[in-house]
Amino acid sequence: MNDHTSTADTIYPVSKDRGLKPDGAQQRTTGVPTGGRVQSLNPATGEVWQEYDSISVEQVQALVARARVAQKEWGALAFEQRAVYLRKLADLVLARQMEIAQLVTRENGKPIFEALVTEIMPTLDFIHYYRKHGPVLLRPKRVPHANWALKTKRGKIVHEPLGVVGIISPWNYPFMLPLGTIAPALVAGNTVVLKPSEFTPSSALKIAELFKEVGLPENVFAVAIGDGAAGAALAQCQLDRIVFTGSVATGRKVALSATERLIPVTLELGGSDAMIVLRDANLDYATSGALWGRFMNCGQSCVAAKRIFVEREVFELFVEKLVHKVQQLRLGKGEDPTTDVGPLIRPRQVDAIEAQLRGAVASGARVLCGGKRRMDLGPCFFEPTVLVEVTPKMNVMCEETFGPLLPIVAVKDAEEALHYANDTDFGLSASIWTSDIKRGRALASRLEVGAVLINDVIAHVGTSEASYGGIKSSGLGRTHGPEGLLDMMRTKFVDVDTVTFLRKPWWFRYNAKMRNNISSFSQFMHGRSLWTKVKNIPGTLRLLNQRGKV
Template sequence: MPDVAQITVAPARIAELTALIRATGTETRTTVTPLTGADVATIPVSTEQDVLDAFEAARVAQRGWARTPLRRRTKALLKLHDLILTHQRELLDLVQLESGKARSHAFDEVLHTALTGRYYGRRLSRILGPHRRAGAYPLITGIRQYHQPKGVVGLISPWNYPLSMALVDGLAAVAAGNAVVHKPDSQAPLTALAIIELMHRAGFPRDLWQVVSGAGSVIGSTIIDHADYICFTGSTATGKRIAAQCSERLIGCSLELGGKNPMVVLPGADVEKAVEGTVNAAFSSAGQLCVSIERIYVHDSIYEQYRDALAERLARVSYGANADWEVEMGTLVSPAQLATIEKHVADALDHGASLVSGGRARPDIAPWFHEPTVLENVPESALCFAEETFGPLVSLYPYRSVGEAVAMANDTVYGLNASVWGPVKQARKVAPKIKAGTVNVNEGFAATFGSIGAPMGGMKESGTGRRQGAEGLLRFTEVQSVAVQRVMPVGGPAAVPKRTFAAAITVGLLLLRRFTRKA
């Protein structure tokens, strides 16, 4: 198998990338790769003044960018699409180096970012308008709806998808005419910096996207205090604090937060396909994915068949911490993530759960690697019954009726993603009954995640707002209605008595109601 030594970034290249961070102080921090635990880069840390300077520069750039014709923004978006695909080798190396995920899962991020640039590049004018709307009086009142940019968007992105989550939200923000002040996660800044450099090559102004570095607890509040809108991906606990701080300033925010995502395997499902789907749905990026499946409900008529087939398939999963495209699961990102899954597994077993597959850390593969693990008979008292693990751990539960399965799937404070496996006609009836922002039929998460035209986001404590689709762009705008009144005022001609005008309007409305078609 290819050696991890294939995944490297030259020191000179690291210096080029870190120079994009706005940081004037002397404080630094060192990042490490989960592939080996070795040091990767020395990252400068931004001061509070650096953050303020970033906002000042971003505001200047945004004013010019907001006046830029949509056709120029479109050209830059489509150019970025091409650059991402042609520079994917470096992007793949950086994603793996900073996150530890398998090569094929790193490619998911490359594909997602390229498709996002293509989607908005092809639809920008159509979505942003302006659009005509029905006026108070036909022909007399003309209405146009505009979408004005918010201003400067504060973007706080996570470590688990260092390329995709660093770009796709901010790219929609700048496409809508905003500037961005971005704090990538301290574990994975290089990937974000590489994609931002490609944005410069694509034609986006250099000052339009400012990057600052540091702990969220230190500079995150400063970002929220000065942004016109906040976009955050991370934990529900942190998201609640951000929402509270945003509310004090009456600014909007979009938050993609935690999940305890269910899969329902219906009677009549193809067990072999459902098992293969489970490997992707639950163990892509080592389960460190907000939409990853952690709870699986299987009809009791096929429960044992599914359980045994899943255990057999996981015994053949290809592990690795290298550039081999055939590796099916990479490593966890940090000792903290490893500690969480070990805690959840041990706690569940202590409370009476049974181990179906996996259950062990594997430092022989990578320092923080953990086998994909399946449990059954998990009681409600176990931590992993309701808490998000965010790692390669799933629990199996049999059910008797589909109604019971839906009720169990919905018995959570979260509502991010769900998966339903079975005959399509039956599965399509079940899917809308699950309270989740995205539901995939005969797929784990990739069908909705990869469909850039489809909105993606959470219900309940899984967040607010949507990325992707028109909604993912319009959240970064303020809706403005501009009316032009012709012939007479809305209140009627001055020469016509008010009572007469009211009677005429009443007759007109009744006639319109009778003779116009339903909308």
């Protein structure tokens, strides 16, 4: 691999070959690195099986500069020409889905089944959606003019590429989340520089490898491997949009930096999603939904059901059914096809979960099942845990809990559940479980979130047709769906005047007659009564037929 491939300076040498080795891992970096070594670690075993050099600040800047040059030619291609590369990518992902899923599982820890369901399937859906619907969404739209003085004009709204898009992506969905943004960015005519989490570098490099294999032109897509300093370096570059997924604190810094330079940002900053279970819900169905919605990916999902509010009338039965199901979950390595719940991403994440649990118990919460670190399985395992006698002000209810802790609260009625659900700085998504769909829709309109699912959970993140994002401290902007594509475009209005022999009635030079005629025209256009319109027709005609303009 030479220095000018589309992934130049992004695939680094392995200091210790501990297993799977990405293709092209021969190019050594230069310059001052943003941080130390970046390790790809198997969370189930603690094994470091791959290491990379962190990219330098100068190299990040060079990636963006090369992407800027490449965008001119890439953006000039027709939509259909760009979409060909996405079709080839989808074919390759489909053919290698098991290989990709195994890589994600090795680096992220999630069960192999979840890697297929939550990483591969949504990615294929996103690519298919933007290939199919992109031409319609981006088709120039005629703008009819309502004002009579503008009837000779023919206006259109057109969409043009932004330029270079910087994406800073997290580790919990290291394949699906970046590609859910990369796909619309590329098909819209932008070039992309991706900075993945330092916990999942190999998954990002797999994306680069696949793009290289389908023949994507040089520098249209690049990966910057490094720690948080590499992300900061990318955010400081002169990009045309920044897409960031991560913590609220870092998201604020990214937004402030971008705002100073008037760079648009899309932020997905996590959530503390509420699940509201009404007394008429199918409890067998709802408890199965809660089980998957909280413990899938070991609870490391922004849209996981992190707080459950159950109407008191069915609270005990709901808890009984749920605990029984939690106790049947199989904890283990993701490579084992029978594993239901894998490890957390790092030991320090286990420490954070233990601290939240200790704080809740110290404040009066009661553990019904789980609650233990499982060092016998590996360094990052923690049992799925159910808590009751939890108060809304405990940290486990107020903070975003990124792990397998599930607090359940009994509420008097739906009104109290809505109050607690909205009493948070977060506003990503929520779910309502009921057999009364009409009531569910009414309650959904009162939840302060970006998405509400009725009788389901989490699935909207992988719904290619629907926009995804939150409100309040959960972020700004939207990804996926039509908005995910349109946010990657610059909107331009083009207006053509087809009549050039009549000068405009508002052009110079001004006089008293013009003043009276423009007043008549306003009355003709916007007067409420028919008589007002009729009596102002003469003045309107004089205005539209004025002579003597400069």
